[in-house]
Amino acid sequence: MQKITTTIQKIKALKKRKNSKSILLGLAITLFGYNAANAQLTASGQFRPRTEFRDGYSTLQSKDAETAVFTSQRTRLNVGFTGYRFKFFVAVQDVRVWGQDASTINRTTIAENNGIQLHEAWGEIMLNDTVSSIQNLSLKIGRQEISYDDQKVIGALDWLQQARYHDAIVLKYFNKGWTADFGAAFNQNKELLAGTIYNGVPAATSGYTAGTNGLGTNYKSLEYAYIAKKFFFGDISFLFLSDNFNKYTNVTAGTPAVTTKVNEQGIWTRNTTGFYYNVNATRKLKFEGSLYHQFGHDKNGRSLSSNLASITSTLQVGRKLFVGPGVDYLSGNDGTKAVTATSENNQFDPLYGTPHKFWGTMDYFYASSGFGAQGLLNYFLKAKYNLKDNLTLFADIHCFESANSLSNGAGGKQTSYLGTELDLKMSYNMTKMINIEAGYSVMQATNSMASAQVKNVTNANLTPQWAYVMVNIKPNFLNKK
Template sequence: MKNTIAKLVLLTFICSATTHKAFAQLTITGQLRTRTELKDGQGTLFSNGAKPASFTSQRTRLNLGYKMDRLEFGLSLQDVRVWGQDVSTINRTTAENNNGLKLQEAWADILLSDPAFKNKSLRLKIGRQILSYDDQRLLGALDWLQQGRSHDVALLKYQSNSWMFHLGASENQNKENVSGTLYNSTPPGNYTANTNGGAMYKSLQFLYIGKKMVKGNASFLFLADQFNKYTTDNVGTKTFVDGTWGRMTTGFYFNNSFDKLNVTASAYYQFGDNQTGQKLSAGLLSLYTNYDFSKAFSLGPGIDYTTGGNSGNTTHAFDPLYGTPHKFWGSMDYFYVASPFGKNGLMDYYLKAAYKTSSKLLLNGAIHQFNSAQKISSSDVAGSKTNFGAELDLSGLYQLNKAISFEAGYSHFFATALLASSTVKNIAHPNLNANWAYLMINITPDLLLHKN
């Protein structure tokens, strides 16, 4: 990996020394993003007496892009770490779990069609890349997490005026096997492979059809992912065997502005077998309306619904795949964030507001009311209940200049005993008031920008 870094730095210097014509083809950008957090029940409720956590995490990226005739090339090298995880001198024994250096992106985008056709194009993008579509509910960059998310995939893209057709496919293996194609999908390290705390897919295919409108867009998605089958012994040890379980997710997305009213809606259905081999029939419905009272202030309500429960051997728990749940289900990340939540489904009623005080300062606020989609009977709570609690989210973003921004936020969760019960979060002697605060500095310089 050190040789890789050295070669990349050398390449940067070589490219920087080339002619002005080369500068028109080459982009080199960087990112340094630090985030200091105070966690007093963020992610899950604390037991009474538990101490809050505080730390600073850092993402560092070096991004290189190059364009030439019929070809675009992208490379992103990323390091993610917590301040203090390594000692202050050279550390030759860093634990593997602390090694945050990885290749975030490495792809080539080839124009297959004739460049003379200006309104139509057929391209092949292949390699490690970010998949981000629509509002990132099911396929997203997961940019809030310092490590983000990217996929090893081949993507065939056809563009014709306002229409776009994307066909993607991926096949994963742990290593170059001599024989067989068994795939150990156990999540590596402390990170889960998908949004809902599940295992990594063995293979994935999807079709995306999008239509741009004057003030919005609409789309259709069909995604299939397969998981390597396994057996489990009486102590829970997995043994991977031949064959896969296949899951399908399909549905529609719509976003458009009608004068000052903005409407976003989506509906998705999931079927097949989930990653544990259980029969699946689940759905997600979402509607959000937002009204621009002025150029500076907007406000609007929304509702999200994911199914839950079981019918015989069939589960109705919806899995939000490879999306960005931090954007939707509260900044406290209690639902669908790297944890297998969702067996009873979720109802999220919310109200969001945004106030842009100037070209540099944006303030955001949201109130969420979270309920179970199914009535829950718990030995910890009398009777059947649905109320999980409410959350308040506040944040502000200040853009100092094009390359430097500051962001701060505070969230509070007013939990109920049902959320802490053994049936849901399973927290003994819970503190039903949780807090979270953060301060983030994001620096994204253009390393080839030469201006006085």
């Protein structure tokens, strides 16, 4: 306000000299200064290299398989701008493995793997003005991350270097502790002159799938409603989501016979609905959990009926230690019965969530090549210890069991217990912008885990290991401090 007053005084002084050009210039400076004061520009970045040691990560390997060691890197630039009744944001990222690109010396002979990707690009329009009694009513349009609650079924999957996004439009409402979001998306491979056929296979970038999930087939369209309320004792939310997949038929022709997937008009709809809760039972005891049901049809057109139930407890012991047991149940198909194109699918799919956070950091379940057809029982105990203000230690132990019977391939059953996994992690904040993280995981798998029905690995290494070291630098370019 003082700057505006000073500028007005200068304009009055210019008026006395009757210099019209100077007056117009002064008015322009005043208006620009006022708009700049009411707008906000943000510019930040992220540099995140991660070196991994893999000896059975994600899927069991044979005993004679060699260990994998590599470094992947995410480099991200974020620019945002907030103006009167609108927001604008763009995040451009480059994801690649060290050494995968051709150097400047031999680039003419070796094709370069381009890992640059537009991770986010959205605009948000405020539908309520500054005098509205509603705290927020807005429309967010474009490529964006969508995350809710504990990210068990909808999350940004930040652990994955390329992370996850959706090309969507979301109507967002918030007022007096109530949140209500309504979102929709419609995907196509390219511009078409007729029809809406979608093969569900997005373009790959640098060997990393550019889609929004690990299904192998991306959704053609998506609609959801999310409603949440904050109470004095915690949070409760409700979700209803429909994701739709393009119908197809398998056509077999030729000699020898070759089966080809042919897409056609129409969709198969999968519906997921349920509740999430986060309740503070006492000052030091918290319960968190969810209950979801899926119905409709899966991406292959099979009738679907499946469930997820989860509960986690967290008890604060002293000032620095947090511990708590929990259990997850995800339904699956009976492993002793044959699965046909007409049989009902009872396997729960955790949609677009963050499996790495819940079902072991070695990502055996519901991640890239994870088990899940027969469902999963995950009994776990988690512990977190704040050794210092900037140093935190984590230790989780998981006991994995199939939620249904497993066949031994000879008309009988085999044990449903799959294995025990220990996950250790250290997180050190060197500064507010620099974090160093390291972890080690080991699993003691059973023969059932390696069996043909689950992983189909002969001469399997039943004690897989995985370790990583990651540096995360997140600069704020406009922060003078």
